[in-house]
Amino acid sequence: MALRPSQARENESEDEVTLGELHAFLDAALDTESDLSDCVTAKDESSDGDHVRYRDDVPKKRGKKRMREEVLRLRGECAALERQVQSLAERDAIKKERNALSEAERAAMQERHAAAWAKVENRKLKKRAHDHLALVQMLENMVEKRRIVDDDGMIDDDELCARDTRERDAFGPVRSTRDCQIYDLLRSQIRAYAATPCEEFQSHKLYSQTATDMQRWETGVDATTQNKYLALFNTMILPFDFRAGARVVWTQVMANELKLSHKKTRTEIIESTEDLLITKQLLKASYLVAEHQITTEYSISKRMVFDDRVMFAWEALIESEGEPDAIVCSTTSTCQLVQRGWLKLSPLLTQSGAAALSLQTYNCMAPAHKTIDDRLLVQDSVLGQEAHRTYDIGQLKSLLVPLYEQILQSIRQCIGNTLLATLVKKSCGSVGTSLGAILQCMEALPTD
Incomplete structure (x- = not known):
């Protein structure tokens, strides 16, 4: 006999209990089946007649088996819930551990960034200190000069x-x-004034020859005054401390002493480093009606430190095109070694204790100038007092050969072997070795 809907809803409402209560109740029921049967009998007696009739028809073993299966199912769900809770706890622990590792990595990365930033700041401070030292050195040089x-x-x-x-x-x-x-x-120690670059050069005696020397050079090249010519033999030595003004100063040194009309000069600095200065000057001047003279001068200067003194070494090359009587009596493009030598600056103290500058220049003229004294001119300039002495060519070689070896090595590194060989070929007539070619030019000088 089937149950009424009202009776089914009543039984379902009675069976709705919490999980913990059901778990405890089932454990107690399985342990004492007699108590459970008494409870069921008591509930059956309190129900109506139809319900008693239905309960009498259902076998008791089937109800106990169903309850046991329900208890086992609930126990399985409880175990699954416990495993889920344990898994969540383990995940939480792993997450906390990962967060701790992330914080450690973040701290380590911050330390690395801080170390890199400290290195950058250290480099900046070192550069600033180097700049300050350079400024101090420059000011000290200015005090001396x-x-x-x-x-x-x-x-x-x-x-x-x-x-x-x-x-x-x-x-x-x-x-x-x-x-x-x-x-x-x-x-408090010096008086700085706005002198022109020419005045700066003249105050330090930084010209290779004077106007008197240039007149001696002109004598013998052309004794008459009917034919005008170019005699660009007075090579100016540019000190590296003033190389910024080279473009302004270099244009009027050699041409001002000559009576040239419509002269135009152009100066180009080929190479300018801390220790090397290579310049090229182009001078155009009309000295007759329609005749033009084009002269290109290459000056190679090298600053060196020798015996704790600053030294400037130079070579001047002239390349000319023009009339036969214009210069060097040549109608083709030629290049001759006009001058070579070196200059040495050394600080010293006078009797009064004031700082002064001792300047020595060693000049060697080209083999083409036979009328000039082909000896080494040594000019000692101390506080405006000049003394001239001459040395023979043997002493010149002993002085200049070690120096030229260093100069050529530095020039070769800066301008390359090709340009150097071209210059030597034009100046000496044959390529050969660089030092040997220069020595060949020196052999042409008289030794008496």
């Missing part, structure tokens, strides 16, 4: 007052306390 002296080696107050209008700040803007201290110290 800038001399304003008269014929007696001193400057009176009137001349200083007259030059006050030309004073300027020669050291640039001052930004740090250390720079201010250096600036004040140097300002």
Whole structure:
């Protein structure tokens, strides 16, 4: 006999209990089946007659088996829930561990970034310190080089007052306390004024020859005054401290002493490094009605340190095109070694304790100039006093051969073997070895 819907809903409402209560109740029921049967009998007695009749028809073993299966199913679900809770706990622990590792990696990455940034700052500080040291060295050099002296080696107050209008700040803007201290110290020891580049060169005796020497050079090349010519034999030696003004100064040195009309000069610095200066000058001048002379001069200067003194070594090459009587009596393009030598600057102290500059130049003229004294001219210039001495060509070789070996090696590194061989071929007539070709030119000089 089937149950009524009201009775089914009543039984379902009675069976709805919590998981924990059901678990405890089933454990107790399985342990004491008699108590469970008494409870079921008591519930059956409280129900109506139809229900009692239905319960009498259902076998008791089938109900116990169903309850046991239900208990086992619930126990399995409880075990699954426990495993899920345990898995979630393990995942939470793993997540916390990963978070801890991420924080450690983040801290390590921050440390690496901080170390890299510290290295960058260290490099900046080193560069700043190097710049300050370079500034100090430059100012010290200016203290040694800038001399304003008269014929007696001193400057009176009137001349200083007259030059006050030309004073300027020669050291640039001052930004740090250390720079201010250096600036004040140097300002108390020197007088800086806005001199022209030519005045700067003349104050340091940085020309290879004087106008008198140039007149001696002109004598014998053309004794008459009817034919005008170009005699670009006075090569200016540019000190590297003033190489920034080379383009301005280099144009008028050799042509001003000559009476040339419509002269045009152009200077090009081929190579300018810390220790090497190679320049090329193109001069065009009309000295007759329709005749033009084109002269290209290559000057190779090398700054060296020899016996703790600054040394400038140079070679001057001339390439000319023009009339036969214009220069070197040649109608074709020629290149001759006009001059070579070296210049040495050394600081010294005078009797009064003031800083001065000793300058020595060793000049060797080209073999083509036979009328000039082909001996080495040594010019010692100390506080405007000049002394001239001559040395024979044997002493010249002993002085210059070691120096030229170093010069040629440096020039070869800067301009390459091809250009160097071309210059040597034009100047000596044959390529050969660079040093041997130069020595061949030196052999042509008279030894008496």
